[in-house]
Amino acid sequence: MAPPTVLVTGGAGYIGSHTVLEMLNAGYNVICVDNLCNAYSGGASKLPEALNRVQEITGKKVNFYRVDITDREQVRSVFQEHKIDMVAHFAALKAVGESCRIPLQYYHNNMTGTNVLLEAMADNNVFKFVYSSSATVYGEPKFLPVTEEHPTGNCTSPYGKTKYFTEEILKDLCKSDKRWAVVSLRYFNPVGAHISGRIGEDPNGEPNNLMPYIAQVAVGRRAKLSVFGSDFATKDGTGVRDYIHIVDLAEGHVKALDKLRNIAESGFFAYNLGTGVGCSVLELVHAFERASGKKVTYELVDRRSGDVSTCYADAQLAETKLGWKATRGIDKMCEDTWRWQSQNPNGYANK
Numbered sequence: 001m002a003p004p005t006v007l008v009t010g011g012a013g014y015i016g017s018h019t020v021l022e023m024l025n026a027g028y029n030v031i032c033v034d035n036l037c038n039a040y041s042g043g044a045s046k047l048p049e050a051l052n053r054v055q056e057i058t059g060k061k062v063n064f065y066r067v068d069i070t071d072r073e074q075v076r077s078v079f080q081e082h083k084i085d086m087v088a089h090f091a092a093l094k095a096v097g098e099s100c101r102i103p104l105q106y107y108h109n110n111m112t113g114t115n116v117l118l119e120a121m122a123d124n125n126v127f128k129f130v131y132s133s134s135a136t137v138y139g140e141p142k143f144l145p146v147t148e149e150h151p152t153g154n155c156t157s158p159y160g161k162t163k164y165f166t167e168e169i170l171k172d173l174c175k176s177d178k179r180w181a182v183v184s185l186r187y188f189n190p191v192g193a194h195i196s197g198r199i200g201e202d203p204n205g206e207p208n209n210l211m212p213y214i215a216q217v218a219v220g221r222r223a224k225l226s227v228f229g230s231d232f233a234t235k236d237g238t239g240v241r242d243y244i245h246i247v248d249l250a251e252g253h254v255k256a257l258d259k260l261r262n263i264a265e266s267g268f269f270a271y272n273l274g275t276g277v278g279c280s281v282l283e284l285v286h287a288f289e290r291a292s293g294k295k296v297t298y299e300l301v302d303r304r305s306g307d308v309s310t311c312y313a314d315a316q317l318a319e320t321k322l323g324w325k326a327t328r329g330i331d332k333m334c335e336d337t338w339r340w341q342s343q344n345p346n347g348y349a350n351k
């Protein structure tokens with residue numbers, strides 16, 4: 001029997017490209033679409049650089065279309081061109097601060113885009129869907145570790161609300177039509193890079209997130225790290241998060257596809273993808289110094305608005321239901337990030 005074909009939206013992005021690599025290694029056929037709004041293109045007629053390197057690493061072909069998922073005709077044409085069995089949906093705008101400044105663009109891109117995709121799926125009898133959600137749907141944790149039973153919806157940004165609203169749409173869809181089977185993966189803090197050092201996180205402009213910022217200080221692109229807050233009720237006063245290695249995260253998606261591939265039951269299933277281990281900002285800084293052998297200069301400054309003190313996952317349900325568990329720790333996350341950053345000081349731009 002031919003292996004299933006998965007349509008991957010946002011496949012040229014950080015998480016998408018790492019997941020495409022693991023899907024190919026697991027034997028899935030992959031069709032990638034991306035509008036390259038946040039991915040390095042490498043030249044009009046070529047594959048986006050991240051996917052070019054995925055092909056290089058796996059020795060397998062990546063089918064790519066430059067498509068905007070908000071464009072109904074562009075999306076439909078992909079379903080007419082290929083027999084799609086399942087969809088893994090990564091395409092979204094994801095900068096929390098930016099979403100507060102341009103909410104309409106975020107609601108259009110992330111919500112309309114997802115609805116256009118879901119309608120095209122239904123029109124082509126495709127009902128198996130893996131969704132990129134986020135721990136941000138939980139808002140400020142009311143208890144720790146955070147389980148999937150934790151209330152959702154108390155989101156502090158338009159970005160977070162697009163994740164929450166989309167989950168609610170998916171729940172309604174599954175209630176209305178038993179053909180739908182949806183796995184919503186709630187990521188905690190994805191970091192790291194593939195062991196090859198050939199693909200990794202390549203943020204546009206100044207990084208919003210901690211790990212890429214640390215890496216850019218270590219490689220000399222940034223002068224120092226600002227540590228947002230040192231008066232939290234945590235082990236060293238700095239924010240605690242559940243960092244998860246990007247390859248563990250990618251492997252979790254393959255497990256979700258395996259579940260959908262053979263699934264009898266339909267419905268909406270949400271799983272936390274985290275390690276269950278909290279790590280503070282300063283712990284991560286020191287781990288990165290050990291991994292890179294570089295000094296990471298930092299300054300303790302005021303808290304960033306909207307930041308919670310502590311957030312980490314209870315990932316037991318994914319282990320029970322998907323047979324998945326994160327296996328890579330903080331040191332490995334830092335080693336693999338450093339290999340990517342030191343080999344690609346300017347990301348994909350420097351070939």
Ligand SMILES: NC(=O)c1ccc[n+]([C@@H]2O[C@H](COP(=O)([O-])OP(=O)(O)OC[C@H]3O[C@@H](n4cnc5c(N)ncnc54)[C@H](O)[C@@H]3O)[C@@H](O)[C@H]2O)c1
Pocket residue numbers: 009010011012013014015016033034035036037038039067068069070089090091092093094109113132133134135187188189190
């Ligand atoms: N990185 C994280 O820490 C994190 C945490 C939780 C959830 N997520 C979610 O995971 C997904 C992937 O995140 P990422 O970190 O890889 O981000 P990313 O920006 O690297 O990847 C997203 C990709 O989607 C593409 N894209 C955006 N809008 C599109 C559109 N309308 N049509 C086609 N392509 C479009 C971008 O060009 C980009 O390549 C997103 O849905 C994000 O919200 C990410």
Ligand SMILES: CC(=O)N[C@H]1[C@@H](OP(=O)(O)OP(=O)(O)OC[C@H]2O[C@@H](n3ccc(=O)[nH]c3=O)[C@H](O)[C@@H]2O)O[C@H](CO)[C@@H](O)[C@@H]1O
Pocket residue numbers: 094096134135136156157160188189190208209210211213225226227228229238239240241281304306307308
């Ligand atoms: C509330 C919120 O929407 N959080 C988003 C944020 O998570 P989150 O805010 O947890 O991730 P970050 O990497 O931005 O921050 C992690 C920790 O590092 C600290 N820090 C960060 C950067 C920096 O320069 N200095 C510094 O000290 C932060 O205060 C925090 O304590 O990014 C995730 C990955 O994109 C998103 O999924 C989350 O939705």
